[in-house]
Amino acid sequence: MRLLTFSFLKNCTLKSFFNGKPRKYSRVTQTEPKIPQLKGDPNYIEISPTWGTDIKPELRAAILQDMQVYPGFVTEEEEASLLAELEPYLKRMRYEFDHWDDAIQGFRETERSQFKPENQVILDRVKALAFTTDTLPHVHVLDLAAAGFIKPHIDAVRFCGDVIAGVCLCSSAVMRLEHQHEPALALHALLERRALYVMKGVARYEFTHAVLGGERSQWRHRPVPRRRRVAVLCRARPEPSS
Numbered sequence: 001m002r003l004l005t006f007s008f009l010k011n012c013t014l015k016s017f018f019n020g021k022p023r024k025y026s027r028v029t030q031t032e033p034k035i036p037q038l039k040g041d042p043n044y045i046e047i048s049p050t051w052g053t054d055i056k057p058e059l060r061a062a063i064l065q066d067m068q069v070y071p072g073f074v075t076e077e078e079e080a081s082l083l084a085e086l087e088p089y090l091k092r093m094r095y096e097f098d099h100w101d102d103a104i105q106g107f108r109e110t111e112r113s114q115f116k117p118e119n120q121v122i123l124d125r126v127k128a129l130a131f132t133t134d135t136l137p138h139v140h141v142l143d144l145a146a147a148g149f150i151k152p153h154i155d156a157v158r159f160c161g162d163v164i165a166g167v168c169l170c171s172s173a174v175m176r177l178e179h180q181h182e183p184a185l186a187l188h189a190l191l192e193r194r195a196l197y198v199m200k201g202v203a204r205y206e207f208t209h210a211v212l213g214g215e216r217s218q219w220r221h222r223p224v225p226r227r228r229r230v231a232v233l234c235r236a237r238p239e240p241s242s
């Protein structure tokens with residue numbers, strides 16, 4: 001069953017896509033991480049100038065905790081190895097450029113529950129770093145064409161738990177997070193080729209995320225040319241109650 005993918009999400013109305021009641025992220029009920037969590041590089045996150053330092057400082061501190069970028073998480077060899085395994089599946093599919101109001105344009109995707117051992121160790125590293133709870137058994141592979149982009153959305157809470165971790169391959173990209181009710185509260189994340197990002201808590205539930213395309217793909221006023229981009233996405237399993 002293809003539950004977590006955009007093929008599923010794009011069949012939701014945009015309304016239900018955005019208005020699903022996000023559960024509050026509760027740090028109190030989280031089990032303590034078994035290994036110390038590494039910190040991402042804060043230089044890859046840029047709070048928008050519209051978010052003044054005096055506006056919601058606690059939320060600012062929370063989002064800087066809950067959205068982390070780890071540049072160079074995979075080596076060139078690891079990137080090539082992951083792509084060698086994934087390409088045969090992806091190349092069989094056409095990119096979908098659908099109706100203008102779909103949440104994503106110019107994509108093809110697949111899910112995998114089994115990887116070759118040399119690639120499984122990379123995913124195990126992602127899991128060790130990003131997750132303290134179970135992940136979904138399927139890893140989601142999302143291939144965006146150079147002209148593809150993802151519109152602002154919040155991943156459906158029914159099909160995805162607290163944490164989303166993405167390994168970025170083939171091209172750098174810029175992700176924009178925007179508070180679902182207060183558009184001035186926004187940030188950009190530079191997702192370089194071979195970076196990992198980890199989104200959780202307020203970043204996952206209270207902010208929309210979008211992968212920018214075309215002219216909008218900018219970081220600190222400089223264009224970030226978007227070529228074809230492949231994201232390998234691990235997600236936490238939703239709690240049974242949701």
Ligand code: OGA
Nearest residue numbers: 142150155166209211231
């Ligand atoms: C998604 C998504 C982001 C990415 O598939 O829901 O937001 O990095 N993907 O491709």
Ligand code: MN
Nearest residue numbers: 153154155209
């Ligand atoms: Mn998403």
